[in-house]
Amino acid sequence: MDWLPSIFRRRSLYKDLAEEMREHLEERTQQLEREGLSRKNAQRAARRAFGNHALLEERSREVWQWPTLESIWADVKYAQRQLRKSPGFTVTVILSLTLGLGANTTIFTLVNALLFVQPAVSDASSLVEVLLFNPKAAGLESHLSLSYPSYILFRDHNHTLSGFAAFDGDPHVVSWHNSGYGQMVHGQIVSGNFFSVIGVRPILGREFTADEDRAGTEHPAVVLSYAFWKNRLGGDSSAIGRTMILNGTGFTIVGVAPGNFNGVLIASHPDFWAPTAMAPMLMREPKLLSSGNTYWLFGVGRKKQDASKFQMKADLSVLAHTIPHRDPNEPMEVSLFPLQLVPTPLRGYVAAFTGMLMAAVGLVLLIACANAASLLLGRAIVRRRELAVRTALGASRSRIIRQTLTESLLLSLVGGALGLVLASLSIPLLLSLKPASLPFTFEVALDWRVYSFALALSLFAGIIFGIAPAMRSPRLELVSALKDETQIAGPRRSWLRDSIVVLQITVCLVLLISAGLCVRSLLNARSIDPGFITHDVVIAQLDPDSLGYTDSQKQAFYQHLLDRVRALPGVSSASLTSYLPLGTERIMQPVTVDGFTPPPSQEGFYIQTANVAPSYFAAMGISLLSGRDFTQSDIDPGVRPVVINQAMANQFWPKQNPVGRHFKVNKDTVEIVGLVPTGKYRNLSEDPTPFMYRPINIASRASLVVRSRPGAGSTLDEIRQIVFKLDPNVVPEDMESVSQYMALPLFAAHTTGVLLSAFGAVALLIATIGLSGVVSYSVSQRTNEIGVRMALGANRRTVLAQVLRQGMRLTVIGIAMGLALSFAVTRLLAGLLYGIKPGDLLTYLAVSLLLAAVAFVSCYFPAHRAASIDPMQALRAE
Amino acid sequence: MMILESLRRQPAHGYALVQHIQQRSNNLLQVEEGSLYPALQRLLKAKLVKAEWGVSSTNRRVRTYQITAIGLRHLEKEISSFERMFEGISLVLNPAETTNN
Numbered sequence: 014m015d016w017l018p019s020i021f022r023r024r025s026l027y028k029d030l031a032e033e034m035r036e037h038l039e040e041r042t043q044q045l046e047r048e049g050l051s052r053k054n055a056q057r058a059a060r061r062a063f064g065n066h067a068l069l070e071e072r073s074r075e076v077w078q079w080p081t082l083e084s085i086w087a088d089v090k091y092a093q094r095q096l097r098k099s100p101g102f103t104v105t106v107i108l109s110l111t112l113g114l115g116a117n118t119t120i121f122t123l124v125n126a127l128l129f130v131q132p133a134v135s136d137a138s139s140l141v142e143v144l145l146f147n148p149k150a151a152g153l154e155s156h157l158s159l160s161y162p163s164y165i166l167f168r169d170h171n172h173t174l175s176g177f178a179a180f181d182g183d184p185h186v187v188s189w190h191n192s193g194y195g196q197m198v199h200g201q202i203v204s205g206n207f208f209s210v211i212g213v214r215p216i217l218g219r220e221f222t223a224d225e226d227r228a229g230t231e232h233p234a235v236v237l238s239y240a241f242w243k244n245r246l247g248g249d250s251s252a253i254g255r256t257m258i259l260n261g262t263g264f265t266i267v268g269v270a271p272g273n274f275n276g277v278l279i280a281s282h283p284d285f286w287a288p289t290a291m292a293p294m295l296m297r298e299p300k301l302l303s304s305g306n307t308y309w310l311f312g313v314g315r316k317k318q319d320a321s322k323f324q325m326k327a328d329l330s331v332l333a334h335t336i337p338h339r340d341p342n343e344p345m346e347v348s349l350f351p352l353q354l355v356p357t358p359l360r361g362y363v364a365a366f367t368g369m370l371m372a373a374v375g376l377v378l379l380i381a382c383a384n385a386a387s388l389l390l391g392r393a394i395v396r397r398r399e400l401a402v403r404t405a406l407g408a409s410r411s412r413i414i415r416q417t418l419t420e421s422l423l424l425s426l427v428g429g430a431l432g433l434v435l436a437s438l439s440i441p442l443l444l445s446l447k448p449a450s451l452p453f454t455f456e457v458a459l460d461w462r463v464y465s466f467a468l469a470l471s472l473f474a475g476i477i478f479g480i481a482p483a484m485r486s487p488r489l490e491l492v493s494a495l496k497d498e499t500q501i502a503g504p505r506r507s508w509l510r511d512s513i514v515v516l517q518i519t520v521c522l523v524l525l526i527s528a529g530l531c532v533r534s535l536l537n538a539r540s541i542d543p544g545f546i547t548h549d550v551v552i553a554q555l556d557p558d559s560l561g562y563t564d565s566q567k568q569a570f571y572q573h574l575l576d577r578v579r580a581l582p583g584v585s586s587a588s589l590t591s592y593l594p595l596g597t598e599r600i601m602q603p604v605t606v607d608g609f610t611p612p613p614s615q616e617g618f619y620i621q622t623a624n625v626a627p628s629y630f631a632a633m634g635i636s637l638l639s640g641r642d643f644t645q646s647d648i649d650p651g652v653r654p655v656v657i658n659q660a661m662a663n664q665f666w667p668k669q670n671p672v673g674r675h676f677k678v679n680k681d682t683v684e685i686v687g688l689v690p691t692g693k694y695r696n697l698s699e700d701p702t703p704f705m706y707r708p709i710n711i712a713s714r715a716s717l718v719v720r721s722r723p724g725a726g727s728t729l730d731e732i733r734q735i736v737f738k739l740d741p742n743v744v745p746e747d748m749e750s751v752s753q754y755m756a757l758p759l760f761a762a763h764t765t766g767v768l769l770s771a772f773g774a775v776a777l778l779i780a781t782i783g784l785s786g787v788v789s790y791s792v793s794q795r796t797n798e799i800g801v802r803m804a805l806g807a808n809r810r811t812v813l814a815q816v817l818r819q820g821m822r823l824t825v826i827g828i829a830m831g832l833a834l835s836f837a838v839t840r841l842l843a844g845l846l847y848g849i850k851p852g853d854l855l856t857y858l859a860v861s862l863l864l865a866a867v868a869f870v871s872c873y874f875p876a877h878r879a880a881s882i883d884p885m886q887a888l889r890a891e
Numbered sequence: 892m893m894i895l896e897s898l899r900r901q902p903a904h905g906y907a908l909v910q911h912i913q914q915r916s917n918n919l920l921q922v923e924e925g926s927l928y929p930a931l932q933r934l935l936k937a938k939l940v941k942a943e944w945g946v947s948s949t950n951r952r953v954r955t956y957q958i959t960a961i962g963l964r965h966l967e968k969e970i971s972s973f974e975r976m977f978e979g980i981s982l983v984l985n986p987a988e989t990t991n992n
Contacts, residue, residue: 029942033905033954034928040906040951041924064923076932 088419109779110428113381115435116374126457132277135212143312146348156358158308173320173328178210179310190258201283202292218253218268226288233264239272241284279354382478384783387513389482391790421479429471518827521780526835528773529856535766538847544692546634550751588629589715606676624709632718640672640687647708656687661703785871788820792879804884813880820872895966904953
């Protein structure tokens with residue numbers, strides 16, 4: 014390590030050296046004097062014999078230096094001085110780079126959180142995610158979760174796994190009875206061996222025991238998440254052993270998970286984990302554990318040390334073939350994936366979506382780089398003289414290129430650092446695009462991957478935009494540069510800068526058109542008729558079941574609730590439904606109609622069904638085409654009326670009035686009493702789907718739907734109070750207006766629209782700066798020429814027109830190229846667009862005009878300045 | 892190598908070294924005197940020589956260089972390899988002489 018002291022010793026080394034050399038000269042001089050020369054001549058002769066004193070001293074010093082490193086440091090210091098000398102240029106470049114790099118860092122942070130962050134388990138590489146695979150189905154439908162019996166089959170009979178656990182992918186909302194009040198908490202169902210298989214040890218207490226996961230166990234137990242324990246129980250270590258009332262049952266807290274463990278699925282941050290034995294009770298599905306047709310568990314296995322993936326697959330496939338299935342001729346297979354926060358079958362979709370965003374921000378960065386490059390080019394010409402002096406003093410070509418590159422790297426690194434700041438500020442904004450009704454907590458953190466990405470991208474950008482100006486700068490005509498000749502003859506413009514501007518306009522147009530299409534598609538999607546009226550409606554989910562209500566108590570509760578809500582002055586109608594359209598839940602029931610044969614191996618046509626209370630149609634704003642609404646008497650068992658939609662009528666009773674006809678649901682005969690128009694039930698882009706409504710009987714979970722009179726304002730608080738007065742333990746979940754609720758199905762379109770518009774705006778801003786920079790620069794270069802022309806009689810109008818023409822010519826070329834490119838690029842967006850074609854002419858036209866207008870304005874100011882040049886002053890400066 | 896050889900005979904300061912080398916080579920080697928210094932710095936850095944400030948016989952402050960143990964070893968290696976190379980060159984240049992031997 015002897016370089017370390019040498020840094021500190023260096024100063025004294027240099028001093029010694031200088032003194033030594035001085036002494037040498039002196040000694041030689043005295044020697045020559047003794048030989049008879051005059052002092053002056055002796056000095057001169059001594060110096061001649063010695064050689065170039067300064068150069069030799071420099072060379073001697075260099076022996077002690079790391080020449081490259083130190084000259085780079087010198088370059089950095091020099092670049093810093095240069096940049097500080099022209100703050101306008103520096104700020105412009107850094108600003109556009111900050112925007113470009115910041116946008117990239119933001120999106121990368123998102124990609125990182127979705128695709129690169131690993132679940133906090135021990136030795137993730139030996140864990141596999143096990144799903145059933147139906148080779149006959151397509152896409153996402155081909156992957157199935159496990160049913161509980163198939164999980165047990167795999168767990169007990171495999172030969173290649175040292176442990177096999179399972180978890181429920183959906184979070185469950187459970188009401189927590191906490192000192193007189195109900196609170197909503199999120200739980201995840203896991204197999205009893207879950208924590209030991211994935212290798213996560215509770216920091217407090219223990220994992221589940223085998224007994225706690227035995228069906229019908231007497232010992233309900235939960236493991237709490239660290240955040241829940243810290244925030245809701247005050248981080249009290251005596252919490253272990255205490256009882257929590259969840260959905261009316263007492264659970265013993267047996268452990269607390271470590272702080273960094275939030276489960277093994279993205280965006281689900283459960284408050285607690287409960288064993289599968291408690292699932293039927295928590296999820297209110299008594300037959301859940303014995304049902305072979307309910308696919309709800311993700312399998313996760315730890316492979317035995319010597320088992321290969323191939324052996325595992327063979328082993329588990331054999332077991333999968335024995336799983337009873339609807340069609341015995343199509344046996345189930347298994348698929349094995351590495352355990353990831355986003356399950357592998359979904360990763361492709363996530364990657365496609367984020368990939369599109371990455372491409373968009375990549376274009377923004379390209380524009381920003383183009384901007385920086387064009388400003389640097391302009392500067393290189395202004396700095397001609399400086400570079401020429403350096404070349405004349407012996408700086409080599411590579412040295413000057415290095416100097417220029419240092420400057421651009423310095424700029425890009427500053428931009429990258431500010432971009433990181435920008436990213437950390439914009440990520441919360443990005444996350445706020447997520448509708449509040451999604452029961453997900455999404456954690457997006459800046460980690461080492463993000464930092465390395467930002468650094469690498471900054472360096473890359475610095476080289477990209479620095480290389481062209483750097484390579485160009487040494488190609489100067491030395492003599493004319495030193496003589497400080499201004500270019501008088503004609504518009505000698507740089508084709509490089511021009512093509513950069515054209516490129517910027519092109520890319521900017523592509524981005525703006527994509528953004529325009531997304532915004533228009535969003536507007537379209539908002540205007541799609543979902544089949545109900547979205548304004549003046551609020552909804553709330555209720556779950557009195559969780560409090561151990563008897564059936565008659567539930568009925569009474571709902572009846573009281575409806576009566577009181579309907580009595581509110583602002584309310585025009587109120588009703589209940591088993592679930593809301595366009596949500597995540599669905600119920601299908603088998604229907605048989607005389608004269609129609611159901612599909613093979615099915616007991617009927619599966620039709621989506623909702624159970625609703627009277628006046629549901631009024632509350633949702635669904636008009637009856639014929640027949641009647643349900644009435645209070647329909648709720649009594651025995652009478653089985655049904656209301657169907659137009660699509661169902663078209664399927665079974667085309668061109669007839671279906672009211673009064675009969676068909677069978679689950680072998681019960683029902684009578685059609687009403688017909689309603691077809692709405693949207695799963696998503697906004699679906700084709701007309703048959704749907705039927707049946708009267709609600711004793712609801713367990715239901716959504717309250719309340720329509721207020723127009724202009725009556727929000728009734729949310731009043732409803733909350735009514736529920737509280739009826740029973741303070743019932744918590745209305747997800748109370749919101751339907752327009753809030755509608756944010757969910759529009760989420761992807763909304764996010765894309767907002768992001769692309771933001772990127773488009775940034776791109777437009779940067780490109781405007783670029784264009785106006787190029788035009789101003791060329792005006793400042795041509796001050797003399799314009800002065801001469803005006804002195805010779807050119808009027809201001811001609812000058813103005815000429816400068817404008819120059820800028821607009823580039824704009825038009827850029828727009829033409831951008832239009833061509835957009836036709837190709839926007840095809841990729843087709844999947845995200847609602848009701849608009851990727852080649853929508855109006856969008857293309859409007860965006861082109863907008864860009865042209867902005868370009869015109871950004872050229873106008875420099876052009877105006879050119880036209881106000883005073884010929885006298887311009888010529889005097891010569 | 893020449894510097895090391897000179898220093899092996901006796902420690903010296905820069906000026907004296909220049910004088911010595913010029914004399915020994917019968918003024919055949921006319922180099923810029925100053926070019927000695929970068930070379931000396933390299934030797935210093937490689938720890939082949941060490942330097943000390945002192946007072947010369949002519950009563951002036953001088954920095955005297957002295958060859959180190961590493962320097963001696965290095966010099967011996969250099970000389971032997973130089974001699975081999977020199978021998979090789981003479982063999983090529985005067986092939987007759989060697990065959991006659």
